[in-house]
Amino acid sequence: MSIERLSSTSYLVLGLLAREGPSTPYDLEQHVQATLGNFWSFPHTLLYSEPPRLAALGLVTERRETEGRRRRVFAITPEGMSALSVWLDRPSGAPTELRDPGLLQLFFADLASDEARLHLAERQLAIHEAKLAAYREDERQERRPGGPQRGQRTVEHWRGETLPMGLRYEGAAVDFWTDVVAKAGAATRKKAAEG
Amino acid sequence: MSIERLSSTSYLVLGLLAREGPSTPYDLEQHVQATLGNFWSFPHTLLYSEPPRLAALGLVTERRETEGRRRRVFAITPEGMSALSVWLDRPSGAPTELRDPGLLQLFFADLASDEARLHLAERQLAIHEAKLAAYREDERQERRPGGPQRGQRTVEHWRGETLPMGLRYEGAAVDFWTDVVAKAGAATRKKAAEG
DNA sequence: AGCGGAATAGTACGTATCGTATGGTACATT
């Protein structure tokens, strides 16, 4: 076996196929959007281009519907399961990438006006409050009627395991930006009083 | 003026040039590494390729040393300052990208053993504890002797404005993974007792 | 003076990522 260079996207696809069974790229896309896509954007074209790549490595199989839309259905192979297991048994040491344009703007806010800084902080606060509310709503959606549907296991794992980190992150962000708003507001009012 | 498509990297370069004055790509690299690079990795080749691109747009100027290493020194133009101001006055609405391989592994941890999950959680906890300690140390480095050096303003803004969010994030991550370790540890011990 | 290693500084190149634009298919409604 050659030295396979698998990316996070590769393991995302392998993991979803392992949990949900044979899936089309569109299925994968739906699962991702409802879960990890909340804070880790995988462009949907990736979910179309990655499975064929994995098929070439023998980690998944590809079957094509013979009629209608002739969708491509991918399924994980024993080799794929093995690669996934190896990855899961070797905890990643890579640090979190936290890419936030709002934070980048704050980093340079000294180059702009006090008003701009306040405006930025208010906007970011609103964004994070909205996200926090959305996560709380998602958290509340436990065990809806209708029984276990397709993709249900994945959504359950999202809610049970991963969403809590999202909640903590958004909570921290709300606290942080609340502070920034308070400081920027005070500075702005001081300037106004002097001027 | 054409419709310029500027990325986060573009504004990072413009902002650093605005604050620190004329700089070589290497200078930019040093400033980034000491600050934002802590959680937002800009590959160093970007800091070499982006400035020429901005020069082509007229947002920065390029001067080349005539001897020795013939380093390229870039400086922001009035047009560049203007573009930067426009960006700072228009708060970004883009959500945070939180890309964490450890979290991805946890999302699929149901496909692996309890031991693997515990191992993963312990590793992540250690990583985030280390990062939190490093941030606290950085926070403590306020106002070292030697007066304002090159790049000092940028480092001060990092410490004063942006680092606090890093501290909050790492604090949240430590709490989160502590929980995961506790749950995974309990599950593992239960299995051991039964088996 | 000359050597050698560390730190500094820059480039080349192949692959992955990403977003936009666009094009088909199924199906419900009228």
Next chain:
DNA sequence: AATGTACCATACGATACGTACTATTCCGCT
């Protein structure tokens, strides 16, 4: 049959990214 809309898929070009590699300068040592 015509229209609209959700579903599904791919092409393509621009960046982004990481690794590997090269070159220059500095500095301590002999």
